[in-house]
Amino acid sequence: MAKKILVKAEIDQNRCDRSPGCPARRACPTNAIVSDTQTETVFSYFGFGTKPNYSIEEDLCAGCGVCTARCPMGAITMR
Numbered sequence: 001m002a003k004k005i006l007v008k009a010e011i012d013q014n015r016c017d018r019s020p021g022c023p024a025r026r027a028c029p030t031n032a033i034v035s036d037t038q039t040e041t042v043f044s045y046f047g048f049g050t051k052p053n054y055s056i057e058e059d060l061c062a063g064c065g066v067c068t069a070r071c072p073m074g075a076i077t078m079r
């Protein structure tokens, strides 16, 4: 019997710019890209704000690869 290979998305935290409007997250059809509670306080023109830490909820990821095309930082790969 052949083994079933599961492909899931993975975020390179060193490349992710942690944009609050993450286009990859908005494009994910299963809402598998989630932000955790850890945030970094940053200062910008608009004052102090926070940046989310994104991660992939493996159980929700369908392995479609849409997010890899949408991430402008090239931070998401399939494994």
Ligand code: SF4
Binding pocket: 008, 009, 027, 028, 029, 030, 031, 032, 033, 056, 060, 061, 062, 063, 064, 065, 066, 067, 068
């Ligand atoms: S591979 Fe598809 S389902 Fe998985 S996180 Fe990316 S867009 Fe969402």
